[in-house]
Amino acid sequence: MTKHYINQEPFDPYSVEQLTPEQEAFYQAPQWKLVWWKFSRHRVAVFCMLFLFVLYASIFISEFLAPYNLHSRHTDNIYSPPQPVHLFHDGAFVGLFVYGLDYNLNMETLKREYRANPERVDRIRFFCQGDAYEFWGLFEARLHFVCPAEGGTLFLLGTDRLGRDILSRMIYGARISLTIGLIGIAISFMLGITIGGLAGYYGGWVDALVQRLIEIFRSFPELPLWMALAAILPVTWSPLWVYFGITIILGLLDWPGLARAVRSKLLSLREEDFTVAAQLMGAKPRRIIFRHLLPSFASHLIASVTLAVPTMILGETALSFLGLGLRPPITSWGVLLSESQNINAVELYPWLMLPVVPVILVVLAFNFLGDGLRDAADPYK
Template sequence: MNAPLPRPGAPLEHYVSTAAFDPEQFEAMSAGQARYYKASQKQLMWWKFKRHKLALASGIFLLLLYCTILISEFLAPYGLHTRNVDFIHSPPQRVRFFNNGEFVGPFVYGRKMTLDLATLRRVYTNNAQDIQPIRFFCRGDAYRFWGLVDSDLHLICPAVGGQMFLLGTDRLGRDVLSRIIYGARISLTIGLIGIAISFVLGIVIGGLAGYHGGLFDLLVQRVIEVLQSLPSLPLWMALAAIMPVTWSPIIIYFGITIILGILDWTGLARAVRSKLLSLREEDYVLAAQLMGASSPRIIGRHLVPGFMSHLIATATISIPSMILGETALSFLGLGLRPPITSWGILLTEARSVSVIAFYPWLLFPMVPVILVILAFNFLGDGLRDAADPYK
């Protein structure tokens, strides 16, 4: 009877030194099998994650999206507060490459605005004789990169003296595409900071409650039950409403982030507690205690890694929920406030049914919100499966 092969990720030296290891059987393995059995746990997780094509594509999409927030000023065609008063509520312009069958390159047609006296609405028509080429790596609106360096370099710009509104403009003539790019910086980072606060509270409080039990566990469970019994959105609204209007926008930003993080830890803490209640009776925990390991070390180094797949799934679900929470609060006028711009702030332009009927392009900020939430969910599925030791 052949001796069992070493489990994947285990050091081969351990098996070489035991009688159970058969060198001839190991030598008979193919190169692929040997590579598999010599792989570390991180390599195994990466190989399993790569097989989940949708999760891999979602991870690449999110990585690129988070990279864009580092250079928002460069990517945006216009400045955040640049107003084009001659093109208020201008509909999106179509990028064209051919004019009368002749290749011209990327360009947009110039526009003429007339006022409909019957409805008092602005009517925009394309002027096919006015060809405005789109410029790349060009000089445009001035800005301070991250508030530190003065520059006016943009990835794309309209023609000199022309206009280019690929997603239309709002009621003040501001470019919607540029504002979506700027808003991504706030909406995407608020989820990361919020989940960091939530994870610290959830793992620490839930871990201590599950590991030690007793009176502390009883008090934690009662607090969690009280918080979870309260409706989330009204509670967010109440806490956001008590912040003074005299606070600066950056303090409001961190205030909203802390509120979202503090109110989201309860579900994770209960999950961590239930896992630790079952794992604390394992033999390796007793061995760690006899060797003098402290409670934080046992929880952090021995217990928490045992259900990392659950933590990953929880994180990928919580981040989009926080993005939605900020969007909802800002949409209702109780979250972030101008001049800070987020996707929720942009959607406040479309609170009226009549505005949506006449200017539907003001709903474009909803598209990145939907894409980011779907991407996080697909990424979470792939990471959970990759980190699950039983798959």
């Protein structure tokens, strides 16, 4: 039999190994700070968050950032190719500039041919006066972040069939394509959290009814259903009403996935001790759902938001590309891509496909951000 020994010496608290300030701060930190510390170590997710922040901040000053007005046409530069930026001319440092373009129409192929003229050095200007615009429709201004040289051109991404600068139109289009995802997500989350919360909390016939409704929605192919609903929008609607109509359609069709996730979470959480305690104290179901249950998996909801926004953006882009979504004069990335439906135009003028680049970058950024948030949801892992 093993003997037990008891130390008769008085307890000295200073003899116990003390926690370092870093360890003490970690164990006493609230959950949101633990999530942020782990998320900040995910460098790709942090970079994507900063990228999206800059992109969304730019939509507030799109008119200032764009070199040209949204509707400015340059009839002498139709289907002009992108002008590369240079720093040196004839071995001497000049600064940022582009070479002027000489235009020639090939009478055999009827193709517009442009050639850089090394004798025309057009220096790029910054914080300069350029095309007039109405800033958010409030007042008229002419200040631009970047402008072409006096009497020169600055088509960094080329021009379209009407001679409009593609870069400027992409900057303006970001305002529509990025915000349509946020408004659609707001509608989708309001429906998904409410319907899924009721199904998960009450169960029984409410849960069965919601599940059958979700299965009906999920049984339809997503893109054809979007197309069918978008096609019924009246052609007499103004562009603003079409914008809100497409937003509501995207929001109404995206809630079933979130509702099913909320329902499954609440089915497991409603049996927890804190939920039973709230019920015994007389808390109403609405308070239990929104004040006790939903905050328990708020990190999952945040990650779901970042993963659902790209779906909205891709949905709007696809509908506008097919001519069933937003229509001119509203400008979005999908509307810009509709210019590239003609394969002959793409073969001759491939820069018309450049508006797809921001779509890809934004979708990837949201997905990487969602992965980082999902990994950081469990800070003790």
